[in-house]
Amino acid sequence: MPIYSYKCNQCEHKFDVQASIEEKEKGSVKFSCPECKSVDTKHVFSLSAIFSKDKNEKGGCCGGGCGCR
Numbered sequence: 382m383p384i385y386s387y388k389c390n391q392c393e394h395k396f397d398v399q400a401s402i403e404e405k406e407k408g409s410v411k412f413s414c415p416e417c418k419s420v421d422t423k424h425v426f427s428l429s430a431i432f433s434k435d436k437n438e439k440g441g442c443c444g445g446g447c448g449c450r
């Protein structure tokens with residue numbers, strides 16, 4: 382199973398979840414934040430999902446959206 386990086390919109394906590402591609406694409410699974418239990422979370426791209434040229438252009442692994450810098 383692939384691992385996806387998620388970020389909590391409530392407390393900014395980043396966490397990784399394992400889910401099947403079917404589960405993620407259908408959006409049927411809500412991944413709750415392990416810190417505050419909120420399901421208000423969004424998918425962020427992990428380092429391996431971004432091409433190096435994009436990384437150079439935007440800076441950081443996701444253009445700053447994941448707070449990795």
Ligand SMILES: [Zn+2]
Pocket residue numbers: 389390391392393394414415416417418419
């Ligand atoms: Zn949270």
